[in-house]
Amino acid sequence: MTTVPTFLNYIDGEWCASRSGATFANLNPADTRDVVGHFQASDAADAKAAVLAAAKAFDAWKRLSMSARAKILIDAAAYLERHAQPFGEELTREEGKQKALAKDEFLRAAQTLRYYAVEAQSYGGETFPNDDAGMTVYTQREPLGVVTVISPWNFPVSIPARKIAPALVCGNTVVFKPASDAPLSGLRLTEAFVEAGIPKGVLNFVTGSASAVGPTLVGAREVRAISFTGSTTAGEQIHRAASMSTRTQMELGGKNPLIVLDARDIDRAVDLTVKGGFSLTGQACTGTSRVLVARDIRAVFVERLAAKTATLKVGNGMDTGTDIGPLATAGQLQTVLEYIEIGKREATLVCGGERLSHGPFANGFFVTPAIFCDVPRNARIAREEIFGPVIAVIDVDDYADAISVANDSDYGLAASLVTQDASLMHRFASDIEAGTVKINRTTTGNLVNAPFGGLKQSSTATFRESGRDGLEFYLQIKTVYRGV
Numbered sequence: 001m002t003t004v005p006t007f008l009n010y011i012d013g014e015w016c017a018s019r020s021g022a023t024f025a026n027l028n029p030a031d032t033r034d035v036v037g038h039f040q041a042s043d044a045a046d047a048k049a050a051v052l053a054a055a056k057a058f059d060a061w062k063r064l065s066m067s068a069r070a071k072i073l074i075d076a077a078a079y080l081e082r083h084a085q086p087f088g089e090e091l092t093r094e095e096g097k098q099k100a101l102a103k104d105e106f107l108r109a110a111q112t113l114r115y116y117a118v119e120a121q122s123y124g125g126e127t128f129p130n131d132d133a134g135m136t137v138y139t140q141r142e143p144l145g146v147v148t149v150i151s152p153w154n155f156p157v158s159i160p161a162r163k164i165a166p167a168l169v170c171g172n173t174v175v176f177k178p179a180s181d182a183p184l185s186g187l188r189l190t191e192a193f194v195e196a197g198i199p200k201g202v203l204n205f206v207t208g209s210a211s212a213v214g215p216t217l218v219g220a221r222e223v224r225a226i227s228f229t230g231s232t233t234a235g236e237q238i239h240r241a242a243s244m245s246t247r248t249q250m251e252l253g254g255k256n257p258l259i260v261l262d263a264r265d266i267d268r269a270v271d272l273t274v275k276g277g278f279s280l281t282g283q284a285c286t287g288t289s290r291v292l293v294a295r296d297i298r299a300v301f302v303e304r305l306a307a308k309t310a311t312l313k314v315g316n317g318m319d320t321g322t323d324i325g326p327l328a329t330a331g332q333l334q335t336v337l338e339y340i341e342i343g344k345r346e347a348t349l350v351c352g353g354e355r356l357s358h359g360p361f362a363n364g365f366f367v368t369p370a371i372f373c374d375v376p377r378n379a380r381i382a383r384e385e386i387f388g389p390v391i392a393v394i395d396v397d398d399y400a401d402a403i404s405v406a407n408d409s410d411y412g413l414a415a416s417l418v419t420q421d422a423s424l425m426h427r428f429a430s431d432i433e434a435g436t437v438k439i440n441r442t443t444t445g446n447l448v449n450a451p452f453g454g455l456k457q458s459s460t461a462t463f464r465e466s467g468r469d470g471l472e473f474y475l476q477i478k479t480v481y482r483g484v
């Protein structure tokens, strides 16, 4: 029998247990008999210790040269690259995604660290012409102080990496709380920085439930900024709870449409819908969850979409050939099954939507990918984020009607138009209310070096994440008037 490891917090340069000694277990969603690990069930005292350690470390860290800070990111990236295979397998065990995708996620986190190590070096201030010959006016950007990073379970290493890397390289110190449903990948990211020689207190890692550690990580006087990715409900609570002098950046939910209007585009749209809607078991914030299809091509589109969906193999993410892994948690399974029942009352189930519980599925959270058609525009499955392998096909009359339906949403994260009509491509980019606009590509996916974020309830209307814009959140501007 293999023993289940217990993983620790990392606070003030030490791997340490929670003060209470309490732990919680994390289970493999493909087989809940497999316990991935025990993690520290931290409380407010642990969270406060982490915040104080980060506050204490700030002054020395911000004074370290940019190159020295960047070197730590580069060394941490190399560590992640060296261990991407085993760390990816752990990620599959804790979250369920296929092992190739999980390994890629570690490589992408490494790429993010390398990108920010370079990009931050040329992100400076401006000078301003003025009438006083003896005066130079310029801005300088400075780090904020302690930053709280809170991340979700669906990308448990690439999302915190795109927050922690710019925060650290800009000279901030960090307290990082991973999702309780996938804490091990976040621990590996922290370990990479530790192995790279990050000074004590600069990066702190605290596991524990949102209710136990959240209020301190959000409300502590020393916290100058909070970068959060997760549900709109939690993001809104955190944004409201933060003080006026604490910056917030909330990356939240989506209900992302893909639009197809022309018979010539059906096969491509089917392919993009399957990839964007069902990869990661539909658990991507930018996943395709609504397909807006011109009425006259809808029957053919649905028939081909169902045929392609039928070829997908549901299974354990560790098995080669698996297209769709389990849902990540028991809660996710319950929510998705509830929405499938709601969908059956609101619309027509074309295929899928079954819980699999026989043979190799007996101890996991497996559901077959579901497609609904005849979905009314005001149906709950057309409006609410489900965050699972469920696609609502909605009929539209034409381009204008498609834009009107697409924009009639509380969310505005990502949207895609499938078309060969060049005149529509640019129009779409202007007409659609989404922070990420795709043409002939999946709604999912974004570059490390380009800004990412949503409109409306998909993000706070503050700062973008990723790319050069992603640095701005972690810096404050001073304007200097220097006379001779």
Ligand code: NAP
Binding pocket: 150, 151, 152, 153, 154, 155, 177, 178, 179, 180, 181, 208, 209, 210, 211, 213, 214, 215, 218, 229, 230, 231, 232, 234, 235, 237, 238, 251, 252, 253, 254, 284, 285, 286, 385, 387, 413, 454, 458
């Ligand atoms: P979640 O339930 O909101 O949790 C996200 C993280 O926030 C977890 O670490 C959670 O801790 C913590 N948390 C929740 N409430 C908190 C509070 N009041 N104070 C402090 N921390 C709190 O979201 P999730 O289920 O992990 O992730 C799925 C959601 O994330 C979906 O809505 C998806 O669209 C969104 N998402 C958005 C993006 C984007 O970039 N826009 C990317 C990925 C995912 P515990 O785990 O301990 O509860």
